[in-house]
Amino acid sequence: MKIFHFKKVVSLAEAIQAGSRSSTAQRGAQVRYIAGGTTLLDLMKLDVEQPDVVVDINRLDLNDVEIMPNGGLRIGALVRNSDLAHHPAVQERYPVLSQALLSGASAQLRNKATTGGNLLQRTRCI
Amino acid sequence: MNGIIGRTLTVEDEREIPGDVHITSGRLTRRSFISRLGAAGAAAAATPVLAASQHAQSTAPPTSTEPIEGALHLQLKINGEIFPVAIDPRTTLLDCLRETVKLTGTKKGCDHGQCGACTVHVNGRRINSCLSLAAMHEDDAITTIEGLGSPTNLHPVQAAFVQHDGYQCGYCTSGQIMSATALLKEPCGPSDADVKELMSGNICRCGAYPNIVSAIQSVRQRGA
Numbered sequence: 001m002k003i004f005h006f007k008k009v010v011s012l013a014e015a016i017q018a019g020s021r022s023s024t025a026q027r028g029a030q031v032r033y034i035a036g037g038t039t040l041l042d043l044m045k046l047d048v049e050q051p052d053v054v055v056d057i058n059r060l061d062l063n064d065v066e067i068m069p070n071g072g073l074r075i076g077a078l079v080r081n082s083d084l085a086h087h088p089a090v091q092e093r094y095p096v097l098s099q100a101l102l103s104g105a106s107a108q109l110r111n112k113a114t115t116g117g118n119l120l121q122r123t124r125c126i
Numbered sequence: 127m128n129g130i131i132g133r134t135l136t137v138e139d140e141r142e143i144p145g146d147v148h149i150t151s152g153r154l155t156r157r158s159f160i161s162r163l164g165a166a167g168a169a170a171a172a173t174p175v176l177a178a179s180q181h182a183q184s185t186a187p188p189t190s191t192e193p194i195e196g197a198l199h200l201q202l203k204i205n206g207e208i209f210p211v212a213i214d215p216r217t218t219l220l221d222c223l224r225e226t227v228k229l230t231g232t233k234k235g236c237d238h239g240q241c242g243a244c245t246v247h248v249n250g251r252r253i254n255s256c257l258s259l260a261a262m263h264e265d266d267a268i269t270t271i272e273g274l275g276s277p278t279n280l281h282p283v284q285a286a287f288v289q290h291d292g293y294q295c296g297y298c299t300s301g302q303i304m305s306a307t308a309l310l311k312e313p314c315g316p317s318d319a320d321v322k323e324l325m326s327g328n329i330c331r332c333g334a335y336p337n338i339v340s341a342i343q344s345v346r347q348r349g350a
Contacts, residue, residue: 003196034259037262038239045237105327107327108239112253112257
């Protein structure tokens, strides 16, 4: 794994500012946000990802699952897969989402993996 | 150990096995024995190389007192105890536990989150410690197999693994037990298939799966 600078942030503004130092958020990004880390660290160990800065966003307040007035759900970027799968509103109204989450990875990985990380995951299977 | 081969281990047997704990006074533990064996082998293999080099350096492994460039200084709460550590930012929680804090009960298998040998609890939830940076856990309560029970006071899951013979070589066992203890508090159906599904993140190359499941089910049925 290449050496990097580790930065912990506690506010959204701080996180955005840290990320803005990267010229891209795509492949080869110089700054990477880390939440669960289950994909990022895996790729960094293989030198596929080589960020200069790793920004720990685990202390940001993005852990809520909110029921919206229009009937939808707003899921925080840091909501863990296991928490989302077992959330009563998801189980009741979106059972397929719950089943899909519980079909992925292992219990240990689901406890770490986040909703934001899932959406931004650098997939290797396509 | 020879005396107990060929029959199921009992709790009493297990208590006599030193395992990874450096508790003996003058007694040879498995770890100290293998370390000495490894050092002797390395010295023998390295002799021709060292003889050929005029600038031969000490082959001793780096010690924890050696300064680390760009080290992060943090405090980790492990098994209820605070450990101040100075680590390279790249250090995973697994490597920090094993190499820095010297808690070697947590095992490294694949180092990519696939085998579960490195499973520990963070704030009561099981995770793969190989896919987490130690620096991400400064404010967390980390529990390893060393914090679960002791040889004289086994956790009910540890006792059940002994009673049901839930292992052969034992390498995956600490991860299996950390997973199993976390499973007790997770939503899990009653059947063996439910347990197998939730234990699917822990691989056992010896194939002790049926006994692992029966050990876990026995604890669940007792309501422990």
